[in-house]
Amino acid sequence: MASEIKTGPQLRPSVLRRLLRGAQLELRMLLLLLLLAVALSLISPYFFTLSNILNLMDQSVITGIVAIGQTFVILIAGIDLSVGSLTGATGIILGLSLAELPLPIAILAAIVAGGLAGFVNGFIITKGRVAAFIVTLGMMSVGRSMAYVLSGANSISQLPDSLGDLASSTILGVPTNFAVLVVLYGVAWYYLTFTKGGRTIYAIGSNAEAARTAGLRVDFYSVLVYVISGALSAVAAVFLAARILSIDPIAATGLELDTIAAVVIGGASLFGGRGTIIGTFIGVVIMVLIRNGLNLLNVNPYWQGTAIGSIIVAAVLLERFLSAREGMHRGQGEEG
Amino acid sequence: MSLETNFAVPGEPALAIDARGIWKAFERTQALSGASFALRAGEIHALVGANGAGKSTFSRIVSGHLSADRGEIFMFGRPTRFGSAREAIQGGVTMVMQETSLAPDLSVLENIYLPELGAAGRLSWRNLTSRAESLLDQFGQRAHLPLRRPVRELSAGQLQMVEILKALALDAKVIIFDEPTASFSPNEVDRLFDIMRLLAQGGKALVFVSHRLEEIFEITDRITVFREGRTVASAAPAAEMRPAELVRLMVGREIADIYARGVDGRGEKSTGKPVIEVEHLACAPRVKDVSFTVNSGEILGLAGLIGAGRSECVEALFGLRRIERGTVRLSGSPFTARAPIEAVRAGIGFIPEDRRRQGLVQDFTVRENLLLAHLGQRRSLGLGYDERSASVARLLEELGLPQRILDEGILTLSGGMQQKVVLARWILMSPKLLILDEPTRGVDIATRSTIYAMIRRLARQGMAVLLVSSDFEEVIGLSDRIVVMSDGSDVTSIPSALVDVEKLAMFAAPRSSAEATRSILEMLVQRFGGIAYWISMDGDRLYCFDSVAVQNAPEIGFARGSFPEIVDVSIPRALRQRPDRFLLEPAGATLLVPLRGHRGHDLGYVGLTLANDNALPDAAAVRASILDGPTTPATSVAARRH
Structure with a gap:
C-alpha cells in the first residue's frame, strides 16, 4: 500500500539480506540436498567414497546439460518434450558422421542438427502459435523415429577413442565431462543474470505482452530458447x-521427464518467469542423489519410479504452496 | 431469529451495514486501522479514498472475500461475520467487481443463475428464462441484454449488467460497486446510474466505490471518505460537500486544480514541426479511416468511446498491429513499425491501456521494470543498467518516488505508483513522440496530478504527446487539441478551448447510440431533400455533430465535424433566431427543431435547410416527422414539443 512507503533518508537493505531473499528457494533446496547427502552417508558407508562421488558426477552430466536448455524453455513458460529423443537422434548423427569426419566436425554436425530441430520447434510454437506441448510432443516422436531410420535400428559402436577421452580424462582432477557441465552452468548463469537476452527471457515468461510492448524482441528469444535446448541435447549426446x-537409437529415452523434474525441483515455475539456473543445478544433483541412494539402499528398481515420481509431485506442491503465500503478499500492491 | 434482531433504536430502521473499528493487516502493511462505515437501506453511499486508503480491502471484508483482524460488522442490527464470499452472497451482500467473475463461454442466462446450477434436480430453462426476463423488464434493459448470448461477446457495460442481475437473482440486499464505471462509455454510465437509482428506490443499499468525483456527486446520497485505513468523513450528505473539500479529505491536503496549466496557459504555447502525420490509417476491424498530426510540444487528445478504435489506432502506430492502409510520416519521412522495437528505436514511447497485461513484468523489480524499454532498444549484449542510474535517480525524484523502492518487487507498489514507473520507463528513453493510452485509469487523484504535471512538462520541453482517454474531462483539461474518433474514423479536430464534455460526447457518439439522430437526418433528406444536420450552439459558435445531404444540396458552410462561428456560415439568421417555421436566407430555407435526451438534457438541434427554389413543406409536418422519429425502436431521443 502506498501509505506504507515513505520518502526520506533510508538505510539500504543489506546486500546480503537481499541476496538471501532472492535466493530463498535455492537455499531451501540446497538444504534439502545437504540433508540428503548426510542421510545417505549415514546409511551407506559406500556413499562418501571417491568412486561413488565420481559416479555421481558422471551421472549428473547428461541430465545436467539437457536441463540447462529445459530451464531456458520453462522460463518462457514453454516445455520441451523432444530433448530425450533429440539426444538419441543426434547421437546417431554423431556416430554416423564419425565414420567419415574428424571428431570436432562430427560434434559440430550433431550440435547443428540438434539446433535445427530446436529451431523447428520454436518457429512453429512462436509463429504458428501452437502449444509447446503439442509441437515438442510431435518432435519427440519424429526424433526417435529418425534415430531408428538413420541407424537402421542398430546401435553404433566402436566409436574412436578420442571421443572416449571426453568421459575418461580429467582437468585438474575433475572429470572433463563434469568440468564442461560446470562451465556450461556458469555461462548459462551469467547469460540469464547479466545479459539483455537473459533478462528478456525472464520478461517473456513473466509477461510476454508487456515485454513486447516495451520493445523487447519476444519472438526472437522465444525461438532461441528452443534452439538452445535442441543444441544442448546434442551436446549431451556427445558425452x-x-x-x-x-x-543406441533408444538412448536417452525418458530424459525429458528427468530434466523437467530437475528444473521444477530447482524451483522454476512451469508458468514461466521464475526459476534460476543454480536452482536447476541443485535439482539435477538431487535427482541424481535420489537415484544413487535408492541404488545404494538396494531398493527394488521397480519401486524407484514411484519414489522419484512422488518426490517430483511433492516439490511442485511445495512450489505452489510457497507461491500462493507469496501471492497473498503480492496482493497488497493491487488497488481498486 | 435471535433476540439481537431488534436492539436498534426504536423508530429508526437498523442500518443495512454498520461496520465499527475494522482492522486489517497484510504482513507488514496495515491496510485498515479502525475504519467504520454506516450504510442505510435505500441509499447510494459513496466510499471514497486515494489509492491505498483501504476501500478495496474494506469492500472485500464486507463481502466476505477477506476476514477482518478486529472489528464488528452488523447487518440490519445483527452481528455478522462472513467466512467466505459465498456466505456473504447467501447473507445478501454482493460485490460487483471491476474485473468480472463470469464464465465467458456460458450464456448470459446461465451466468445470472450460475449459483443455482449447482442445485440438485433438473433445471427448468423456461422458468429461469421468464424470471430473467422479468428482472430485465424491471430495469428496462431487455433490449440491451440478449439472454442467450455467450458472455464473452458482451461489452464491458453489459458484463457489469450481468453481474448486477446475478446479485439480484440471489436477492442481494447490499450491493457494492467497486469502480464500476472504469471501462464504461458515457452512455453505459448513464444506464448504470438509472439502474442504481431504481435499485435504491427499491430499498437496496448500494455502496459506490469510485475515484471519479463528478460521478460521486451525480449519483450518491452520502459520502464516506477513507484515508490511510481510517474513516476521515463518515456518511456526509453529498449535497452539502464541495468537490474541493472531498479532495482535501481524500489526500489530506489542498490540491489546486489538477489540470492547472501554470504560467504558460493554453493557447499561448507555440507548437513546433509535425512529429507524426497520420493519413487515412486503416487497420481491421476497428480502425477505418483516421488522419491527424501531432506537432512537437503539443498534447493531442484522441477522444472517443470504448470501441471507437482509438487504442487500436495508436497500437498500429507503435507496431503492435498491422497497418492495412494509409500513410504515417515520422519527422517527415515515411514510417511503419512492424514491431514495437522499431517504433522504440524510431523514438516513440507507448504507455499501454492495460497496465497489468501490457505494462508490467510482474516478477521483476521496480528497477527492471523501469529499465525495460532501455533493455529492449539496447543493441549490445549486456544490460547497461549502470549507465542509466543517474537519470533513473533523477526521474524517481521528479515523480516523487523513493529511491529505495528500486529493488522492491513491482507488485508491492500501489496502482498509481506502478503507473508512474511505466511512465518513467518511457521518459527515460526521451522519445520524440509519447503515446499515452488511458494513463490515469485506476489512478488516484494525487498521483494523477503528478502525472499530468509531468506530461505537461515533457510537452513544454518539445515532446509530442498523443493522449488517448475515455475521460473527457481529462482530454479537455490536458490536451491542446482534440481529435474525436467515432466508429473508426476521425470526426473532428478541435482546439480543446472550444469544447466541453457534453459537446465532446456528442461528437464521439458512435453510430449505434446516435442511430436515432442519424436516422432522423436520413429520413428528413429522403423526404424533403436538402441538407439535414445535428448541431449545438454555444455563444457565437456552432458545433455540427452529424449531417446528411442530398446531391446539390444548398451550401450552408458547415458539415459533420465542423465548429465554425455563426457569422461565418451561410445561414446565420436562422441559427440565431431559431423560429418555429422555415426562415428564408439567400443560401436556403432553414428550420431548426430542439432535441432533448430521455433524462431531459439538452441535445442541441436538428436542422433542415432546403434550396430556395423548392416548394417548402409545412414546418409542422417536418417537426412532426422529427417528433415521431424514425422507425428504429431504440429511439431514446425525442424532440421537445413547443
Whole structure:
C-alpha cells in the first residue's frame, strides 16, 4: 500500500539480506540436498567414497546439460518434450558422421542438427502459435523415429577413442565431462543474470505482452530458447556416446521427464518467469542423489519410479504452496 | 431469529451495514486501522479514498472475500461475520467487481443463475428464462441484454449488467460497486446510474466505490471518505460537500486544480514541426479511416468511446498491429513499425491501456521494470543498467518516488505508483513522440496530478504527446487539441478551448447510440431533400455533430465535424433566431427543431435547410416527422414539443 512507503533518508537493505531473499528457494533446496547427502552417508558407508562421488558426477552430466536448455524453455513458460529423443537422434548423427569426419566436425554436425530441430520447434510454437506441448510432443516422436531410420535400428559402436577421452580424462582432477557441465552452468548463469537476452527471457515468461510492448524482441528469444535446448541435447549426446563409445537409437529415452523434474525441483515455475539456473543445478544433483541412494539402499528398481515420481509431485506442491503465500503478499500492491 | 434482531433504536430502521473499528493487516502493511462505515437501506453511499486508503480491502471484508483482524460488522442490527464470499452472497451482500467473475463461454442466462446450477434436480430453462426476463423488464434493459448470448461477446457495460442481475437473482440486499464505471462509455454510465437509482428506490443499499468525483456527486446520497485505513468523513450528505473539500479529505491536503496549466496557459504555447502525420490509417476491424498530426510540444487528445478504435489506432502506430492502409510520416519521412522495437528505436514511447497485461513484468523489480524499454532498444549484449542510474535517480525524484523502492518487487507498489514507473520507463528513453493510452485509469487523484504535471512538462520541453482517454474531462483539461474518433474514423479536430464534455460526447457518439439522430437526418433528406444536420450552439459558435445531404444540396458552410462561428456560415439568421417555421436566407430555407435526451438534457438541434427554389413543406409536418422519429425502436431521443 502506498501509505506504507515513505520518502526520506533510508538505510539500504543489506546486500546480503537481499541476496538471501532472492535466493530463498535455492537455499531451501540446497538444504534439502545437504540433508540428503548426510542421510545417505549415514546409511551407506559406500556413499562418501571417491568412486561413488565420481559416479555421481558422471551421472549428473547428461541430465545436467539437457536441463540447462529445459530451464531456458520453462522460463518462457514453454516445455520441451523432444530433448530425450533429440539426444538419441543426434547421437546417431554423431556416430554416423564419425565414420567419415574428424571428431570436432562430427560434434559440430550433431550440435547443428540438434539446433535445427530446436529451431523447428520454436518457429512453429512462436509463429504458428501452437502449444509447446503439442509441437515438442510431435518432435519427440519424429526424433526417435529418425534415430531408428538413420541407424537402421542398430546401435553404433566402436566409436574412436578420442571421443572416449571426453568421459575418461580429467582437468585438474575433475572429470572433463563434469568440468564442461560446470562451465556450461556458469555461462548459462551469467547469460540469464547479466545479459539483455537473459533478462528478456525472464520478461517473456513473466509477461510476454508487456515485454513486447516495451520493445523487447519476444519472438526472437522465444525461438532461441528452443534452439538452445535442441543444441544442448546434442551436446549431451556427445558425452553419452563418449561414456561407452557406443550409441543406441533408444538412448536417452525418458530424459525429458528427468530434466523437467530437475528444473521444477530447482524451483522454476512451469508458468514461466521464475526459476534460476543454480536452482536447476541443485535439482539435477538431487535427482541424481535420489537415484544413487535408492541404488545404494538396494531398493527394488521397480519401486524407484514411484519414489522419484512422488518426490517430483511433492516439490511442485511445495512450489505452489510457497507461491500462493507469496501471492497473498503480492496482493497488497493491487488497488481498486 | 435471535433476540439481537431488534436492539436498534426504536423508530429508526437498523442500518443495512454498520461496520465499527475494522482492522486489517497484510504482513507488514496495515491496510485498515479502525475504519467504520454506516450504510442505510435505500441509499447510494459513496466510499471514497486515494489509492491505498483501504476501500478495496474494506469492500472485500464486507463481502466476505477477506476476514477482518478486529472489528464488528452488523447487518440490519445483527452481528455478522462472513467466512467466505459465498456466505456473504447467501447473507445478501454482493460485490460487483471491476474485473468480472463470469464464465465467458456460458450464456448470459446461465451466468445470472450460475449459483443455482449447482442445485440438485433438473433445471427448468423456461422458468429461469421468464424470471430473467422479468428482472430485465424491471430495469428496462431487455433490449440491451440478449439472454442467450455467450458472455464473452458482451461489452464491458453489459458484463457489469450481468453481474448486477446475478446479485439480484440471489436477492442481494447490499450491493457494492467497486469502480464500476472504469471501462464504461458515457452512455453505459448513464444506464448504470438509472439502474442504481431504481435499485435504491427499491430499498437496496448500494455502496459506490469510485475515484471519479463528478460521478460521486451525480449519483450518491452520502459520502464516506477513507484515508490511510481510517474513516476521515463518515456518511456526509453529498449535497452539502464541495468537490474541493472531498479532495482535501481524500489526500489530506489542498490540491489546486489538477489540470492547472501554470504560467504558460493554453493557447499561448507555440507548437513546433509535425512529429507524426497520420493519413487515412486503416487497420481491421476497428480502425477505418483516421488522419491527424501531432506537432512537437503539443498534447493531442484522441477522444472517443470504448470501441471507437482509438487504442487500436495508436497500437498500429507503435507496431503492435498491422497497418492495412494509409500513410504515417515520422519527422517527415515515411514510417511503419512492424514491431514495437522499431517504433522504440524510431523514438516513440507507448504507455499501454492495460497496465497489468501490457505494462508490467510482474516478477521483476521496480528497477527492471523501469529499465525495460532501455533493455529492449539496447543493441549490445549486456544490460547497461549502470549507465542509466543517474537519470533513473533523477526521474524517481521528479515523480516523487523513493529511491529505495528500486529493488522492491513491482507488485508491492500501489496502482498509481506502478503507473508512474511505466511512465518513467518511457521518459527515460526521451522519445520524440509519447503515446499515452488511458494513463490515469485506476489512478488516484494525487498521483494523477503528478502525472499530468509531468506530461505537461515533457510537452513544454518539445515532446509530442498523443493522449488517448475515455475521460473527457481529462482530454479537455490536458490536451491542446482534440481529435474525436467515432466508429473508426476521425470526426473532428478541435482546439480543446472550444469544447466541453457534453459537446465532446456528442461528437464521439458512435453510430449505434446516435442511430436515432442519424436516422432522423436520413429520413428528413429522403423526404424533403436538402441538407439535414445535428448541431449545438454555444455563444457565437456552432458545433455540427452529424449531417446528411442530398446531391446539390444548398451550401450552408458547415458539415459533420465542423465548429465554425455563426457569422461565418451561410445561414446565420436562422441559427440565431431559431423560429418555429422555415426562415428564408439567400443560401436556403432553414428550420431548426430542439432535441432533448430521455433524462431531459439538452441535445442541441436538428436542422433542415432546403434550396430556395423548392416548394417548402409545412414546418409542422417536418417537426412532426422529427417528433415521431424514425422507425428504429431504440429511439431514446425525442424532440421537445413547443
